[in-house]
Structure formats: structure tokens, C-alpha cells
Amino acid sequence: MFRTACPSCGAEVLFRSTISALAVCEYCQSRVLRNADEVKDLGKIGQVLEDYSPLQIGASGVFAGRAFTVLGRIQLRYAAGLWNEWFIGFADGKFGWLADASGQYMVTLPLGLASNAPAWTALQPEGRYEHGGRAFVVTDKRVANCVGGQGELPFVVGNGYQAQVVDCRSGERFLTLDYSDVSATQTQPQLYVGEAVQLAALQMQLLRSDEDIQRSAGRIKGAAHVLDCPNCGSPLPYRAGVATQLVCAACGSEVDCSGDRALVLTKHTExxxxxxxxxxxxxxxxxxxxxxxxxxxxxxxxxxxxxxxxxxxxxxxxxxxxxxxxxxxxxxxxxxxxxxxxxxxxxxxxxxxxxxxxxxxxxxxxxxxxxxxxxxxxxxxxxxxxxxxxxxxxxxxxxxxxxxxxxxxxxxxxxxxxxxxxGKQDIKSLRPAGDDGEVSRSLAWRYTLILLAINLPLALFADELIEQLFWTGIAAYALHWPLNQGNGDDE
Known part of the structure; x- marks a missing residue:
């Protein structure tokens, strides 16, 4: 562990891992760059929004039989929201990332450059990428900006850092192609491979308690907690941090609460x-x-x-x-x-x-x-x-x-x-759940009866009784055939 004084405010800054290149001062948000035993102030980075995540710096767990500790995180914002990337250090001196997005978790480990990766523009959702003899499917393609940082990080990052990432899946296997540093001298993206995980399977220790989450979610240190629509003043229905994008039921405004104040993004007529x-x-x-x-x-x-x-x-x-x-x-x-x-x-x-x-x-x-x-x-x-x-x-x-x-x-x-x-007594739907096709079946029988009422009297007085009955039967069967097919699919 390396201890130093923040060049900006003098507070103590800790580097718990030798693989960490940068640490964020928890008092003034200055980015402190470590070079050997010297440190340099790189300026400030935005504070992270405390959200619903139970993860925190200092929490520990086990992935693939290897113990790790959460060292830091960056918070990334894209057009429709934000997510956390937690920097984790393993006991053997290596590192990885624990992504935390909408209650889903993915652990990935760096594998260097992806030599066979296509260009950024060539990848789209449901596209394919081959790695290690396995076909991965593109499930997410994002351009996001870093809006906050905390703790230790393995590289220099600050406000405005732009991440260009493509996420791919194959069953529970997870893969990320990071195009953020692609340039004329580095033409291939960074490759990270791991898997989707349940938090319980990581045997996590020192997670935030429910009380901690409820007390801090939606708050930025020193900022007011806004719960009123900035457009019409009506109370917003749920605290920010748990879900950072709000839609006012009174005026229809889309309100972003992922910063230090609520912002109206779009106004709609109801x-x-x-x-x-x-x-x-x-x-x-x-x-x-x-x-x-x-x-x-x-x-x-x-x-x-x-x-x-x-x-x-x-x-x-x-x-x-x-x-x-x-x-x-x-x-x-x-x-x-x-x-x-x-x-x-x-x-x-x-x-x-x-x-x-x-x-x-x-x-x-x-x-x-x-x-x-x-x-x-x-x-x-x-x-x-x-x-x-x-x-x-x-x-x-x-x-x-x-x-x-x-x-x-x-x-x-x-x-x-x-x-x-x-706890309600008046729950209704157009028809009972589980009776799939019941309304259509009722209509089919209704039209069958109408068909018979019209055609049978005509058939009795027709010259070709058998032929008339035959075609009436065919029509009735046609009404019921799609329903019978649907039942067969569910068997």
C-alpha cells in the first residue's frame, strides 16, 4: 500500500494496489497520478452518483476461484442512461472489471488487443464475432462519456473520456471490444473476456446494506436531493439514483436526475x-x-x-x-x-x-x-x-x-x-391469464354456427347435397384450424 498527500488539498490518498496508476481524492475529487514514488495532480473528475448498487470500494469476492477486491470505479453516461464499471484487483496482482448495469453483473479480464476484430462501424446488434472457437453475438453497442470516478484506476481517465464499446454474448460467456483507444498507431480494440454472473455467486463481502443504499441513493455529496419536476413542480414519484430517468405523470416531461440537479430533457403533451x-x-x-x-x-x-x-x-x-x-x-x-x-x-x-x-x-x-x-x-x-x-x-x-x-x-x-x-380485489383483464386463444375460439364457434344456419337449409334443397355438405365442412374446419395449430405448439 502506498500513501501520499493529495497535491491539491493535502488529504491522504491511498494506492492499495501496485497496478493502480491513478487515484481519486475522496475529499476534493482531484485525480492523483502516481509515477514511482512521485505524484502529480491531473485536475478534478466528477463525483459519482450513488445509485442502487450494493457494491462499494473495499468489497471483496471470488471469481473463478480467485479472490479479488473492489479498488475503484468509473461511471459512464450514454444517451439513455448510465452504468458503473468497477475496477477489481486480484490477489495474484492482476486486474479486471466488474460491470454493473440495471442490476446485471459481468466480470471481464483483459486479454490485450483483438487482432481479428472488425472496424467499429461494421458491428451492429445481432452481428457475430468469433473468439476462441466460439461464436459471440453482439448484444450492445454504445458510445459513452465518463462523468465520474472514485478510488483507484489502472489508467488515466477524466471528465469527457469517451468510451466506444461493443458487448457480445455466447450463453453466459461475455466479451467486450473496447475501441476507445483505437488510433492511427493502434488500429485494433482492447479485448476483455469473462462471463455474466449473479452477485451471490461471487461470495461478496462488505457490500452496502439496504439501509446504506436507501440513505444515499440519488445523492451527490453536498448536493440537494431534488424530488420536484423542474417543469411543473409536481412531485416526482421515485428518488433518483435508484432510477435516474424520470417521466412526470402530471406534464409528461422527461427529467434526468443523474447529475447534481434535475434537468428537463423533453416536454410532451399528455x-x-x-x-x-x-x-x-x-x-x-x-x-x-x-x-x-x-x-x-x-x-x-x-x-x-x-x-x-x-x-x-x-x-x-x-x-x-x-x-x-x-x-x-x-x-x-x-x-x-x-x-x-x-x-x-x-x-x-x-x-x-x-x-x-x-x-x-x-x-x-x-x-x-x-x-x-x-x-x-x-x-x-x-x-x-x-x-x-x-x-x-x-x-x-x-x-x-x-x-x-x-x-x-x-x-x-x-x-x-x-x-x-x-392486495387488490378488482384485478381484471380482457380474459383470464392462461386461456390463450379463448376469445378467438369463442368467435370461431359463433361463426361456425352462423355458417351452418345459412348453408344447411340451402343444402337440403340443393341438387348436390353431399357436395354442399362437403364444402360447408371445409369452411368450418378452416375457421378452427389456426386455433388447433396454436394448441399444438404449446404441447
């Missing part, structure tokens, strides 16, 4: 709202865990305005984020996957050895209305491309936009279960 059963602030007890609705989004198909649904964002201090979807065919409990299926095509998906047939052809969707707090920026008019696959009570969904591809798994939930979770 869009038409469809009926939503739940609202921001509603609480639910689900399998012993208390969840709170912090945001809701009204969605519709781009080519069918009558096909609409509501997505509720739920949050718990320990479990992170989940989604609850209220659609025309009932309710679904949704978890974003931190891994990719084994294989997929337009016709089916395989996850954990289970085959999911296509439920619907691919379709587009757009945001009609949003209110509450989100961990990314959501705007009216945002569009995504969706594909759904169904097996029994589970649905796999793939959501793609220009910057990322996200897989999620949804489980059917009954009206009665929703009522029990939220």
Missing part, C-alpha cells in the same frame, strides 16, 4: 392513456419479497393501434428490477435474461434444452405513454422490434433496437395471483 390497473407507488409482496411499481409504459404495435399493453417496472433493493406486463391476454411476470439462448431462428428458440416455438411473427412496437422512474431514458415514440416464442406458461421475447438486443422470459400469472400480490 398522450392518450389506456386503462392501467396499477400505478406508480403500488406495492406487492411476491414470494416473500416486497416490490414497488416505480414506472409504467403504455405500448402498442406499430401496425395495429388496437393491440396495446402496459409494462410496469418494479424494483426491490436486493433483487433489482423486474417487469410485470398487463396485456389483452392477461398478465406476465418478466425477468430480463443475463445470458443468451443456446440457439434461435424465426421458427423456434432453445433455452436450457427446452424448445420454444414461434408464438407470433415478428412485429414492431412503440411507446404511447410513460410515467414514473426508469433506469434508462424512455421517450414517447420510442420503437423496438419484437419476436415472441411460447412453450406452455412461459414466453421468450427478443427485443431489438439500433443499439442493443435484449432477451427476457415471461411467466403467465393469473388475475387472482395479481390481486393477492397487490
Amino acid at each position: 398522450a392518450e392513456r389506456y386503462h392501467a390497473t396499477l400505478d406508480c407507488g403500488d406495492g406487492a409482496m411476491i414470494e416473500g419479497v416486497k416490490w414497488t411499481v416505480i414506472g409504467l409504459i403504455e405500448m402498442a404495435e406499430t401496425d395495429d393501434a388496437d393491440s396495446h399493453w402496459t409494462e410496469y417496472l418494479l424494483y426491490n433493493w436486493q433483487q433489482g428490477f423486474r417487469w410485470l406486463v398487463e396485456a389483452q391476454d392477461g398478465w406476465s411476470w418478466v425477468t430480463v435474461l443475463n445470458r443468451l439462448p443456446e440457439s434461435w431462428s424465426a421458427q423456434h428458440v432453445v433455452l436450457d434444452g427446452q424448445r420454444y416455438p414461434q408464438r407470433f411473427p415478428a412485429y414492431g412496437a412503440k411507446v404511447l405513454y410513460a410515467a414514473g422512474a426508469f433506469n434508462w431514458r424512455v421517450s414517447v415514440g420510442d420503437r423496438v422490434h419484437l419476436q415472441e416464442y411460447r412453450q406452455g406458461e412461459f414466453t421468450l421475447s427478443k427485443e431489438v433496437n439500433a443499439e442493443e438486443v435484449v432477451w427476457s422470459q415471461a411467466k403467465v400469472v393469473s388475475n387472482q395471483q395479481i390481486a393477492q400480490w397487490f
Whole structure:
């Protein structure tokens, strides 16, 4: 451990690891560069926003049988939000990164330059990159700026440092191509390889407690905690830090609270709202865990305005984020996957050895209305491309936009279960969850009866009775054939 005085304010600055090149003074935010036993003041860096993350400097864990300690972090902002990159040092003197984004965690280790990487412009979501005999799929492509730093770091970084990164996945394996330092002299990006992890699997020690998170989330040292909409003055429904992008339910303004004050990003006139059963602030007890609705989004198909649904964002201090979807065919409990299926095509998906047939052809969707707090920026008019696959009570969904591809798994939930979770008695949907196709089946039988009522009397007086009955039977079968096919997919 190397101790020195901050060249700017004189406070003690610690370098716990020999691999650290830079340390941020926790008192004045000066960047202190270490060169042998000398230090240099490189100017200040922005303070990090304390968010919902349980990680903190000094926490320790184990990855792949190797003990590590969290030494520092940088906070990166992109167009729709921000995430943390935690710098971790291993007991053997090597280092890596623990990415923390929307409650998902990825550990990556540096492998040097990626000699076979294509140009930055050639990679897009769902593209392919080969490494170590394994095909990785591009799941995220971002340009982000460093807005804050804390603790120790392995290289010089400051406000305005721009990161150009491409994230790829193969099952639970995770890979990052970092194009930030690509130049005329260094033509290839840095390569980092690791895997998506559950925090519990890292055997973490000295994490922040729930009380610590609740007390500090959304605060910057010395800054006021803003909870009023800067456009209309209405109270914002949830504290910043847990989710830094807010949408005012009163005036529709998009408000960013990831800095030291709330900023109005965009103003909207209030869009038409469809009926939503739940609202921001509603609480639910689900399998012993208390969840709170912090945001809701009204969605519709781009080519069918009558096909609409509501997505509720739920949050718990320990479990992170989940989604609850209220659609025309009932309710679904949704978890974003931190891994990719084994294989997929337009016709089916395989996850954990289970085959999911296509439920619907691919379709587009757009945001009609949003209110509450989100961990990314959501705007009216945002569009995504969706594909759904169904097996029994589970649905796999793939959501793609220009910057990322996200897989999620949804489980059917009954009206009665929703009522029990939220302590409500008036939970309703257009038809009971789990009775997929019941409305269509009812209509099919109704039109079958009409068909028979019209054609049977005609057939009795026709010259070709057998032929008339034959064609009537064919028409009736055609009405029911799509429903029978759908049932076969779920078996």
C-alpha cells in the first residue's frame, strides 16, 4: 500500500494496489497520478452518483476461484442512461472489471488487443464475432462519456473520456471490444473476456446494506436531493439514483436526475392513456419479497393501434428490477435474461434444452405513454422490434433496437395471483391469464354456427347435397384450424 498527500488539498490518498496508476481524492475529487514514488495532480473528475448498487470500494469476492477486491470505479453516461464499471484487483496482482448495469453483473479480464476484430462501424446488434472457437453475438453497442470516478484506476481517465464499446454474448460467456483507444498507431480494440454472473455467486463481502443504499441513493455529496419536476413542480414519484430517468405523470416531461440537479430533457403533451390497473407507488409482496411499481409504459404495435399493453417496472433493493406486463391476454411476470439462448431462428428458440416455438411473427412496437422512474431514458415514440416464442406458461421475447438486443422470459400469472400480490380485489383483464386463444375460439364457434344456419337449409334443397355438405365442412374446419395449430405448439 502506498500513501501520499493529495497535491491539491493535502488529504491522504491511498494506492492499495501496485497496478493502480491513478487515484481519486475522496475529499476534493482531484485525480492523483502516481509515477514511482512521485505524484502529480491531473485536475478534478466528477463525483459519482450513488445509485442502487450494493457494491462499494473495499468489497471483496471470488471469481473463478480467485479472490479479488473492489479498488475503484468509473461511471459512464450514454444517451439513455448510465452504468458503473468497477475496477477489481486480484490477489495474484492482476486486474479486471466488474460491470454493473440495471442490476446485471459481468466480470471481464483483459486479454490485450483483438487482432481479428472488425472496424467499429461494421458491428451492429445481432452481428457475430468469433473468439476462441466460439461464436459471440453482439448484444450492445454504445458510445459513452465518463462523468465520474472514485478510488483507484489502472489508467488515466477524466471528465469527457469517451468510451466506444461493443458487448457480445455466447450463453453466459461475455466479451467486450473496447475501441476507445483505437488510433492511427493502434488500429485494433482492447479485448476483455469473462462471463455474466449473479452477485451471490461471487461470495461478496462488505457490500452496502439496504439501509446504506436507501440513505444515499440519488445523492451527490453536498448536493440537494431534488424530488420536484423542474417543469411543473409536481412531485416526482421515485428518488433518483435508484432510477435516474424520470417521466412526470402530471406534464409528461422527461427529467434526468443523474447529475447534481434535475434537468428537463423533453416536454410532451399528455398522450392518450389506456386503462392501467396499477400505478406508480403500488406495492406487492411476491414470494416473500416486497416490490414497488416505480414506472409504467403504455405500448402498442406499430401496425395495429388496437393491440396495446402496459409494462410496469418494479424494483426491490436486493433483487433489482423486474417487469410485470398487463396485456389483452392477461398478465406476465418478466425477468430480463443475463445470458443468451443456446440457439434461435424465426421458427423456434432453445433455452436450457427446452424448445420454444414461434408464438407470433415478428412485429414492431412503440411507446404511447410513460410515467414514473426508469433506469434508462424512455421517450414517447420510442420503437423496438419484437419476436415472441411460447412453450406452455412461459414466453421468450427478443427485443431489438439500433443499439442493443435484449432477451427476457415471461411467466403467465393469473388475475387472482395479481390481486393477492397487490392486495387488490378488482384485478381484471380482457380474459383470464392462461386461456390463450379463448376469445378467438369463442368467435370461431359463433361463426361456425352462423355458417351452418345459412348453408344447411340451402343444402337440403340443393341438387348436390353431399357436395354442399362437403364444402360447408371445409369452411368450418378452416375457421378452427389456426386455433388447433396454436394448441399444438404449446404441447
